[in-house]
Amino acid sequence: MTFKPQSKNKVFFVLLLLFAFLATPDANAQRKKRNKDKKGDTEKVAPKKKSTEKSIADLTKKSKKIEGLFTIYQDTITGSLQMVVTKEQLEKEFIYFSQIKDGVSEVGAFRGAYRGSKIFTLKKYFNKIEFVAKNTSYYFDPNSALSKSAEANISEGVMASLKIEATDKEKGLYLIKADAIFLKETLSQIKPPRFPGRGPFSFSLGNLDKGKTKINAIKNYPENTDLVIEYVYSKPSVLNGGSNAVTDGRNVTIKVNHSLIQVPDNTYMARYDDPRVGYFTTQVTNMTTPSVTPYKDLIHRWHLEKKDPAAAVSEPVEPITWWIENTTPLEYRETIKEGVLRWNIAFEKAGFKNAMVVKVQPDDAEWDAGDVRYNVLRWTSSPRPPFGGYGPSFVNPRTGQILGADVMLEYVHQTNRVIYDKLFETMSAFSYEDIDKAENELQKFNKQYNYCSLGHLMHENSVFGNTALTLMNASEDEKEVLRNEGLTHLIMHEVGHTLGLNHNMKSSQLHSPAQLADKNYIQGKALTGSVMDYEAINVTNDRTQQGHYFTTTLGPYDLWAIEFGYKPVTTYKELDDILKRSTEPELIFGNDADDMRSPGKAIDPRVMVGDLSNDQITYSVNRINLVNEMTAKLRTKYSDYGKSYQELVVAYSILQGQKSSALNVISRFIGGIYVDRAMQGQVGGTQPYTPVSYADQKRAMKALKDYLFAPNANDVPKDLYTHLARQRRGFNFFGGPEDPKIHSAALRRQMGVLYHILHPNTLQRIVDSELYGNEYKLPEYMRDLNKAIFNADINTSVNSFRQNLQLAYTDMLIQMLTGKVSGRFSNVAKSMAIYNLKTIRRFAANNLGDLGTKAHKMHLKTLIDNAMKEIK
Secondary structure, three states: OOOOHHHHHHHHHHHHHHHHHHHHHHHHHHHHHHHHHHHHHHHHOOOOOOOOOOOHHHHHOOEEEEOOOOOEEEEOOOOOEEEEEEHHHEOOEEEEEEEEEEOEHHHOEOOOOEEEEEEEEEEEEOOEEEEEEOOOOEEOOOOOHHHHHOOOOOOOEEEEEEEEEEEEOOOOEEEEEOHHHHOOOOOOOOOOOOOOOOOOOOOOOOEEOOOOOEEEEEEEOOOEEEEEEEEEEEOOOOOOOOOOOOOOOOEEEEEEEEEEEEOOOOOOOOOEOOOOOOEOEEOOEEOOOOOOOOEOOEEOEOOOOEOOOOOOOEOEOOOEEEEEOOOOOHHHHHHHHHHHHOHHHHHHHOOEOOOEEEEEOOOOOOOOOOOOOOEEEEEEOOOOOOOOEEOOEEEOOOOOEEEEEEEEEEHHHHOOOOOOOOOOOOOOOOOHHHHHHHHHHHHHHHHHHOOOOHHHHHHHHHHHHHHHHHHOOOOHHHHHHHHHHHHHHHHHHHHHHHOOEOOOOOHHHOOOHHHHOOHHHHOOOOOOOOOOOOOOOOOOOOHHHOOOOOOOOOOHHHHHHHHHHHOOOOOHHHHHHHHHHHHOHHHOOOOOOOOOOOOOOOOOOOOOOOOOOOOHHHHHHHHHHHHHHHHOOHHHHOOOOOOOOHHHHHHHHHHHHHHHHHHHHHHOOOOOEEEOOOOOOOOOOOOOEEEOOHHHHHHHHHHHHHHHHOOOOOOOOOOOHHHOOOOOOOOOOOOOOOOOOHHHHHHHHHHHHHHHHOOHHHHHHHHHHHHHOOOOOHHHHHHHHHHHHHHHHOOOOOOHHHHHHHHHHHHHHHHHHHOOOHHHOOHHHHHHHHHHHHHHHHHHOOOOOOHHHHHHHHHHHHHHHHHHHHHO
16 A cells, blocks of 8 residues: 555654553553652641741830840830740739829829839739739738638739730740830829819819820839839810919829839848837738737838947948939028938937938939939929928838838928918808818828928918018028028928838927027927927017027937837847837827817827927917017018018918917817827826816916907907008909908908817817816806807997807807707707807897997897707
8 A cells, every 4th residue: 555645644643642542541640649649748748837926036126125123125116015024023022112203283193292112923824914912911920820811801903914925935034015004004093083072173184095195214223123104184174274283184294103123132120110109100910819909010111230230339231321302402402411410310329320321413313313212302393382391201011111212392482482372261161061071181182192291381480480580670690590490390300201200299398488488498409309290480479589490400209219210129128118218208209190280180289280388378379479469560561662562461471370370279278188108007107098187278268268259359450451462463363352351361260269179079078078087067168168259249349350250159059959960969069059059149139239239149149049940
């Protein structure tokens, strides 16, 4: 068979297709085999998946690392915080402390305000780190079986529970986000609660604005981690924008220093409180003792150790070092230094030489006063100064060891200008209920912020002293002596607080009025038993006998109290031997819990502010007479050509304030009880309660009658009232007429005393104390009071001051019977209220006097008649 060329091509093509067809099964099989082998290899040797878990390094690569007690990372773009907790830090105790760096006084958040300290621990709970506040108020003896139930019914505070973002298992590190700790009120409450009874128009903060709140500074050290946070509180509208110090009431900034502190590891030994001496304390209750006084209250004191333990007096291993802040006016620095170093006298008695050291902060210092490592004497010149001096400290709550302290001073208190704008205010619609609410709120504030108001009293005293010296034609050198003595006393007082001492309002009993008015006797001596008192300025009625104005050296109580707190001892007997001296007259003690500055509060008239001498009635009467003499000279002395009358207004107001203070001191003797806190069987001790003598209570009532209630009690030169014109500033009279409210001011002084001597507590005490020695019984006292307010002018015309007084007093008697607080008065007191009202009704019925007096008596009769109908 013959093939043509084109046929050969066709045959080749057919053979190629046949070959491909026959070869296909093997090719497919080979492909399948190769795929199978690949699949098998994949299943057997799978490559490792890339981990999605990020490390600490991954999460912090864009952050700045700040090492210290707790390593902090801050994102360089957003500013957010992350914090490292180590495995060794878990279950370990730390101290948290905060203070206000800057704020507004309207809410008690002012520069330097301490917010206390507390113990906290860090706990790991699965994938979270918890910040847990520990309760340090109770003690369980570890040798008692009861210690096994130490946590029963005691709540710990879980402040935060934060997710662990990354872990380094090899190094034992845990990373958490820290914004929730510091940018919120997690560790401490900054915005104060609103107290019940405060009006709707009182200033308050808005809500915490997370978008505006930020970190101002981070300072990290081996033993403490510090952060400054700027909290912003916002609300869209405000009813009360606060003072001019608040730039925008809708957006208020409070800056807070937060400190996380390592618990000190040292040889400090706790020392326990005793009621015969006054230290700040951390209260601890022993839950494993049958004692009726299961107290293990820790006094607050510094850790001082002798370099030479065998020496009677030795320098400390580490002294208490103070820094004078570079904000301090140059002219005050030496006086401040001397005031601080005066305390070395007391420490030498306790066995330490040069325990206190003072340095000056350089102008180029890299640290600021908020650094907890430095104890600083600080100065501010605030628009609304919340204090004159303020000496807080913070402690280890487990032991009472003081870890740091500051002294805050306000410049305005070293000037001769008044703090408050309104010297004359209209009389408020006071009632017993109002006066108690105001007192309760004040006590809450003082307790919360460890508030010290000596600076206010010192300022009033200093302005009074300056006014007195001006009226006596004293030289500028003499006024400079007064200022330096006042500043020295204030510094010593506030430093005393930082050493752990609280107030001793009873120590003013050290000298007699005659001794205080004898410059040769008083020279170089303390005016009181302690610089921790709130005494009156010592201005003598006889100018030639003027000695010290203020206490400028430590008193005997101060030396004794420091000995108790700081003397190294090895047995309780050594401390008991110190405490047995408490019955010595110069060592008497009574603090704020005992003082009688507020109406109806406390019982011992010796524990009082604004008093001086062991015969307070005589000293106060002398002060009133001095004020009356000075008042008569005001117009001639304060009449500088071309000046406004503002200085005259200030001088008059200050003089009347001193008169009010003296009258309040006198009033506390009525119904007063002397308190002795000596232990049973203690040498020199007396019975705990001894009523004020009949003679002194009658003497006090006579002084009130003559200097407060008498028809001529408010007599001044006729042309004085017409010149009490405050200087106008802008629209400062917009809220009311500018004329001096003379009658309101006089009635306010009188009511301040009446609210105490007619307070339900005072009347109850007069009745109760009849059972243990009080001879000035309620019927006689109430009759004497009625006579003091009505008898002098019952048959003549009654001046306008007395009309106000008589109506206010009558209304108080009616409140005792029908007011909201009538239930607080005893039936005995109510019976005398009815008796006095009916006596007043008879007096008012004589219809004698001028037309104004007749109208006044008709007013009295109407009030009494309506009240009697309500009682029936």
